[in-house]
Amino acid sequence: MFRAWKTGAVLGALLAAGCGGEAPPPAPTPGPTYAWQLPAGFPEPFVPEDNPMSEEKVQLGRHLFYDTRLSGNGTLACASCHEQQRAFTDGKATPVGSTGDHVPRNAPGLANVVYLATYTWANPQLESLESQALVPLFNEVPTELGLAPRLDEVLGRLRGDARYIELFRAAFPNEAEPVGKDAIVKALASFQRTLLSGSSPYDRYLQGDDTAMTRSAKRGMELFFGERAECYHCHSGTNLTLSFRAKDSRLPERQFFNTGLYDVDGNGAYPPDNPGLFEFTHNARDQGRFRVPPLRNVALTAPYMHDGSIPTLEAVIDHYTSGGRNVTEGPFAGDGRANPNKDPLVRPFTLTADERADLLAFLESLTDTAFTQDARFSNPWR
Structure with a gap:
């Protein structure tokens, strides 16, 4: 039975797109097809029609991603909070913006971010990487990169760099003034x-290399995808999350979950600067509901949870075997295990010391060192 799961795991999250209705209008004449370098078994990603992929755009984006000149005061780059060696996280509980503002949510990893259905931790309205980019670039409460009052100044910096003029013109050859928001x-x-990212020991094992994972990691995988630990209910498919979208897939309906991290008032409340999906729905049942994070390279992305409040993978395992977390002191004290909004799948269960070690070994087998060292994703300014 497990072998049957293994064979279909990589494509397990996909659903066929529906058909029917009136015939669509004739498609425009296609331009050059982008040559994706997809890991084995990965589906073609979804890309918005108004931003087709091109190598020239990718190279421009790579330069911008690593450039501190993209922040209002010239002190912060996207890469400041998304470091390649950490699978594009920053090792901090929560980031600090370019002007010193505290950002209340943990910087998520960017491995396979193209396959997410929504972006940031709890915003159901951000369904593309384009819409997500506007948040760190222009958000003012809190300020992250701080472009909102200084966009013209930032554009002036870029237009003053001959290298950028060449990159923008190559990426957007039909624009009279290509350097813009x-x-x-x-x-x-x-x-x-x-x-x-698709070259971890786990990936190689799925592709048929029985030696890619240790025996301990294989036992941990049985636990992870079994009914005792039940991790797979939320962490499944290509990207080990229920939040998934590819070119031909439908969006899943359930993407946000409460895992019993807090219960500040005994009625399900979370800290006021991190209420989860409730911020958008104002439905009390949505307090503490956040998007399920992908687990690829999870051993590199500590600390964990939406607010970085759990420091290690071992402590994450403690959290789930306890059925939630009991915060015993401080302003957010409360027993998250009793949170009325907690998902019923988060319930106490027991692991032996050996089983805990096996589960940890499996999570470590999701580390893709080729991804963290790939020169294509590195700082082009060095």
């Missing part, structure tokens, strides 16, 4: 779509 957003999104 829309081009920045589209180029950043294009680069992020290429951040594909």
Whole structure:
């Protein structure tokens, strides 16, 4: 039975797109097809029609991603919070913006970010990397990169660099003035779509290399995808998350979950700066519901949870075997295990010391060192 799961795991999250209705209008004459370098078994990603992929956009986006000149005061780059060696996270509980503002949510990893159905931790309205990019670029509460009051100044910096003039013209050859807000957003999104990770020991095992994973990791995989630990209910498919979208897939309906991290008032409340999906729905049942994070390279992306409040993978395992977390002191004290909004799948269960080690070994087998060392994703300014 497990072998049957293994064979279909990589494509397990996909659903066939529906057909029917009136015939669509004739498609425009297609331009050059982008040559995706997809890991084995990965489906073609979804790409918005108004931002088709091109190598020129990818290279422009890569330069912008690593450039501190893209922040209002010239002190912060996208890469400041998304470091390649950490699978594009920053090792901090939560980031600090370019002007010193505290950003309340943990910087998520960017491995296979192209396959997510929504972006940021709890915003159901952000369904593309283009819409997501506007948040760190222009958000003012809190300020991250801080372009909102200084966009013209930032554009002036870029237009003053001959290298950028060449990159923008190559990426947007039909624009009279290619250096602009829309081009920045589209180029950043294009680069992020290429951040594909699929060469971990787990991937190689799925592709038929029985020696790629240790015995301990294989036992941990049985636990992870079994009914005792039940991790797979939320972490499944190509990207080990229920939040998934590819070129021909439908969007899943259930993407946000409460895992019992807090219960500040005994009625399900989370800290006021991190209410989860409730921020958008104002439905009390949505307090503490966040998007399920992908688990690829998870051993490199500590600390964990939406607010970085769990420091290690061992502590994450403790959290789930306990059925949630009991915060015993401080302003957010409360027993998350009893949170009325907690998903019923988050319930106590027991692991032996050996089983805990096996589960940890499996999570470590998701580390893709080729991804963290790939020169295509590195800083082009060095």
